[in-house]
Amino acid sequence: MxxxxxxxxxxxxxxxxxxxxxxxxxxxxxxxxxxxxxxxxxxxxxxxxxxxxxxxxxxxxxxxxxxxxxxxxxxxxxxxxxxxxxxxxxxxxxxxxxxxYGNSFPIHQFRGKDLVIIAGGTGVSPVRSTLRYFYQHRGEVPSLHFIAGFKDDNSVLFREDLELFRQRFDTIYSLDHDKVPGFEVGFVTEHVKQITFTDFSDYNVVIVGPPVMMHYVALECLKEGASEDKMWVSFERKMSCAIGKCGHCKIDETYVCLDGPVFNYSVAKSLLD
Amino acid sequence: MNHDIDIKEIRKNCFRQSKVKGEFMLQMRVPGGIVAAKHLSMVQHIAETWGNGTFHIGTRQTFSLPGIKYESIDAVNAYIKDYIREIEVDTCGVDMDVNDAGYPTIGARNIVACIGNSHCIKANIDTTALARKLESIIFPSHYHIKISIAGCPNDCAKAHFTDFGIIGVTKTEYDYDRCIGCGKCVEACAHHATRVLSMEQAKVVKDECCCVGCGECVLACPTGAWSRVPTKFYRVMIGGRTGKKSPRMGKMFLNFVTEDVIIGIMKNWEKFSAEVLEHKPVYLHGGHLIDRAGYHKFKEMILDGVTLNPEAMVAQRIFWAETEYRSNINVLPVATK
Amino acid sequence: MSYTVSFERMNELIQSLQSNYKIFAPVRFEKRGRYSDTDMVRYANISCVEEIVHDEKSDFSPKEVVFPVTQAILYFTESEFMESRVHDKKILIFLRSCDIHGIRRLDNMFLRNGNVADFYYKRLREKVKFVLMECHDGWDTCFCVSMGSNETSDYSMAVRFHDDSLEIDVKDEEFEPMFGKEAQSDFTPEFVKQNAITVKIPDIRDKDTLHEVYNLPLWQSYNSRCQSCGACNAVCITCSCFTTTDVVYSENGRMGERRRVWASCQHEDFTAMAGGHRFRTTPGERLRFRALHKVYDYRQRFKTEQMCVGCGRCDDRCPEFISFSAMINRLSEEVDKLNEVKSK
The missing domain is CATH 2.40.30.10 (Translation factors)
Incomplete structure (x- = not known):
């Protein structure tokens, strides 16, 4: 693997x-x-x-x-x-x-292609550095769609960054239930259909969030015509060592600390706990 | 047939009076409740030759054979000679004459025991071996005593409801370095026993005070961090009984005593009984004798010359909790106004 | 060269070896077994040959010599870290062929998985030399032959025990001079050729089949049987998981230690993350995880043999009479059925 x-x-x-x-x-x-x-x-x-x-x-x-x-x-x-x-x-x-430790998002593969980043809750943290990179190097991708979902107004992370990202990316910020200016209402899955994958000549999709969220967002993207090998997710697991010894993060023959935490969806979809 | 029978004398010979005039039930001792299965053919022979064809598994683990006619008693006694010799003398080492007269006394009752650690995964002691050792001390004595031996504090043998209840307990040892802090023992102790274990800094700590010595922690431990110390320990419950007048659960007399202590106190038991009953073995069992003497006198006499092991704990006093049927004044017939 | 050595003489040799070596072998701990009046046989330091339990399978494997149950890794003072130390002696382990194979599996996990060798395993492992204990017939739960771990040439010395002497095959030059004056023999160790149990490794050919395997009702059948006690992990020569924990020594909390302790994938909290989320929440799923690690995952990762060496200790130790070998054979049967459907 x-x-x-x-x-x-x-x-x-x-x-x-x-x-x-x-x-x-x-x-x-x-x-x-x-x-x-x-x-x-x-x-x-x-x-x-x-x-x-x-x-x-x-x-x-x-x-x-x-x-x-x-x-x-x-x-x-x-x-x-x-x-x-x-x-x-x-x-x-x-x-x-x-x-x-671990691998990273394949930034080199992202360059020159449209990029869609969908994150939920604390899942915004692992993608924030990528977002900041492309904010500073906006020219490296033709478009960047960023969908971020939070539970409610109190759980919104990185407010300053979110405002900056609005300026250079196509953003959809959403709260599960709360009605707050600047935010849509609903789960991130509901906003995926606003991305028209078929308009892209080539693209990548990054999905990070709780396991259930990643699962359903990925299914939604597939439904909208995204292809598996262009989708990327990041896993979170219990770890004691981070160097492939302690065994806690193992899923089949995969060690999340070594082979992840970032996985192409074509691999991730078959990583069953 | 018109009988003139001294049923008290017959009872002493281990034949119990039947409601059918002239019939008796033989109660054969099975110390610790375990014998070779071959003896069942003896039981069958007695039942079918002299009895009514059935046998009862006695509540105190005897082979009980009802329906034996008074006239057959001599024949039965002659027939059971070999059994008495094999069990009492050869197996238990009882010092007694074996002859055609059957059991010499019914005084000290059959010693009851659970199956113990020869089979049971929970047991801490070999109840059979202990029952056999004690049989040689208490039998044959005309003084009435009931002993039950349980392999662990779960007390399937109901040591809590007998004159002398002996319960196998264990001192466990904890190997700090072998412990992986999984908490399985903590769960087991809370579930089965007295919740004396808890986690502290990813290892286990124990409240020694309230450990009942059951060994559930040893059973639960995946790494063998908990183990029993090789020395066997016992808890002694006294004064438990059933009865019409004042049944009660026994109370703890000794805890964490060694086998030597058990042997020692049982050797003092007959002397204690004789003294309390002024050397007349009347039909009154051990728990009542403790009442007569009072706990402190009992303690003094029963521990006389007994060296307690360093781990031993002794009750300073005992507060009995009897079910006194005369005092249940609040329990009234439904119809009473 | 091979020699016949009396116990008495061997004890002298052991004594002289002890100046440079700690010698570990299966030792009997009387009445320390799980059940009352049963013994425990596990690895411990020995100083004479009579201490070695050679005619029984040990309850626990020799892995604890190189991978201690609890191991300090760092000490903390108020302002600094300090690496834990180990003794400066070399290590000699008396063990069987299956366990030698097992330690090779541990080597893969600790030294080769990922791009960094585990410092703590390595520093003990480098000290180790093997003394093979010959097995005659194995025991009723062994399936070393099926796992290919019944034979080995990976040892410094090999021994066969007699009543008051042993035959010893010395392959390691370091030890050869010690035996110069002993009577030579033509001993070479024999190996178990057949076990009572045969175990078939499941022939899982692709990910699709693997996922079908995940959903087999087989696993659920263990939900009511397995108590998730983790005894199978503890005795397994190849189970290598651990958890790291910090502790403080004193009331004021100024000094402390970071340590690792064995972890069990059968325990409910093995995957629990801060916040409480956990994976594999039923005993059946956890058993499936362990079983596949032993006969499939490890092999996929290292492109070598399966992880399990067939020592059968998990069967011996399971308080619920769950047989791992039976589980693997049930699994193989199911996989054969899946393969058959696919080939049609």
């Missing part, structure tokens, strides 16, 4: 040791979500993730929500032991990281 990853091993390298990084800023996104800006010079690709480490608390895999010169951002929902503790991180604190 994906050209099996049996590479030469690095001798006596301890991948489990995290390194300290300075937190450059903290932005509160919603009641439970916040974004940490962390200093790093690491080469990071859109869609990859890091293991964020809090000594004496634990480690969690978090995908990057922004990649800029000299820093990355992580947008975290505080739901567990580690993410709960991460809420206490302040600007100037040190954060321990290892990574980046």
């Amino acid at each position: 994906n050209g099996l990853l049996v590479h030469e091993t690095r001798a006596n390298h301890n991948e489990m040791i995290p390194t300290a990084h300075e937190v450059l800023g903290v932005v509160r996104e919603t009641e439970t979500e916040f974004t940490l800006r962390v200093k790093t010079d690491a080469e990071v690709h859109h869609g990859q993730f890091f293991q964020i480490s809090l000594p004496k608390v634990g480690e969690v895999p978090i995908s990057v929500s922004a990649i800029e010169d000299g820093f990355v951002e992580f947008t975290i929902r505080s739901v567990g032991k580690v993410t709960g503790e991460l809420l206490r991180i302040r600007k100037g604190d040190r954060l321990f990281l290892r990574g980046p």
